[in-house]
Amino acid sequence: MVLSEEYVTLKVGDSKTIKAQLKPDWTEIRATFKWEPKDQGLVTLSPVDDSSISIKAIKPGATIIQVKDQGSGKTKEVKIRVTE
Incomplete structure (x- = not known):
């Protein structure tokens, strides 16, 4: 599994979209x-x-x-820091 970002810093009120993707790309498994x-x-x-x-x-x-x-039970983490 690959995440578009693993470390994010946001100000209060801001938003960010993160995407997860199962690797390899050619796998036919639809990940949830x-x-x-x-x-x-x-x-x-x-x-x-x-x-x-x-x-x-x-x-x-x-x-x-x-x-x-x-499907696989694999996990990853995204570290989030929120500032004022």
Whole structure:
């Protein structure tokens, strides 16, 4: 699994879209990802499509969003820092 970004810094109120992709590209498996923030109060997550999520910064701090491929069970993390 590859993420479009693994380290993100946002200001409160800003948003960023992150995409996950199963590798290799030629695989015919359609991946479904589960996105879960460790600290629910710092960011909100809104699905964009099956492989992308929009992250909106709510309040300052740092958290990690765990991304899990539902088919293989593999996980990756996106580290998020929110500033004022």
